[in-house]
Amino acid sequence: MASTSRPLEVAIAPLSEAELRVQLAACYRLVAHFGMDDLIYNHISVRLPGPEHHFLINPYGLLFSEINASSFVKIDLDGNKIGKSDHPVNRAGFVIHSAIHSGREDAICVLHTHSEAATAISALEDGLLPVSQFAMRYMGHMGLHDYEGVAIDTDERQRLIDDIGPHNVLVLRNHGVLTVGRTIPEAFILMYYFEKAARVQLMAQSAASAGSRLALPKTEVSEKAARQFHDHHGDILAPGSREWPAFIRLLDRLDPSYRD
Template identity: 60%
Template sequence: MTEYPKPERYSDNEWEARVSLAAAYRMVARLGLDDLIYNHISMRVPGTTDQFLINPYGLLFSEITASSLVKINTRGEVIEDTEYTVNKAAFVIHAAVHKSSETAHCVLHTHSDASTAVSGQPDGLLPLSQFAMRFYNRQGFHDYEGVAIDEAEQQRIVAHLGDNPVMLMRNHGILTVGRTAGEAFMLLYYFERAAKIQLQMQAACASGVPLVIPDHDVCEKAARQFWELKGDILIPGEREWPALMRDLDRVDPGYRA
């Protein structure tokens, strides 16, 4: 594998965060969950409370590298030399969440097809599969207010997210929050899988096949198993992320540049 040395201007911790975040962008693109140059994933700069890294506006997710990520603060100010700008909506959404929680280290927002489709359904993601059980009673909802460029919307974004790991932005997309890039990515992955299954089941239901929804107590039990890490269950990404990184290094190592 080609070696990509750490630039001297970055600390070891910041560079590790940059590499992990760039990997998340590439993985989202590989799954086809990106939206050209739009959507965004951010990562808090280690050791800070008011700085985060985000994608340069104008690059595809598949082009993003560790060194191209833009460092901004929660006031929307770019705080290092760069040739790039930052999407206004990216600042509004991500700064709001980073400011609201000390554990919101990585914030991911996409317009992925299946998640967006269920965002327009009254109950959002239904407990129709084991993938979906992780999110049972653990999804927030934020009504569509137009393109998210109004900073007044930040308060409502935070209030509607609450303590949930995932929020459906109605008629818009999905937002996931993780302690790591791996966690935020895996929450998107599992939610999108669950949303696709839901749409397939609903299509079958439309042609006369009834839906089977497990009892509330069973759904809640399954959700608690996931979030309380019962058995051999780990935090999302803790087991999957290293394997995904190894795979990315084999096929697309340029994200480390």
């Protein structure tokens, strides 16, 4: 029986700033919990409701595991702080995140990591391959941005916008990966499974270097699987919509201080 496709554009209820702060803090804690953080570096940002295009970003100097809902610095697209904060904002974080937030109206959450597996994949000429089902959702749905040095020059912003295009994943060559979500849970799940796909690929390639052979599916099969994920065939939902409540239960058991 032919699978049915669900429309990509689904109604997403807007959240208040207070609700977004709690979700964003949860996202930081989850990235740390799953080992995808990089000390005090990397960033997850969320655009706040309203026409001002203000967004929240982490204070420069805190570990992801320390962040809570009241930690964030509110800034505008020019990097100016909105309200009082004693914390600075990382320059590269401002450049990368302000680019995507300004260039993509649907970019409510932007998540950037330097996780080991994703960074290793970013350094491979062929990038992420359809080695596993984890990787299939990204086939044909990734942008690629060449390394230009530490992202502290504002003129790189337009190239970041151009390179991500309509996609929700941007591979940053020799640097890491960036995901975009219409919600915070969506951006997190896209990052979580990119990292998982990257780890599986590196393990398979390591085995292949010892004499085994990679068994890659036919192109048409990879394309079919990508459509199933991207168009929400069957009971596949938007990334994060089904998983997020379980993650919140996990965090509340481990350390509910992210809510403070």
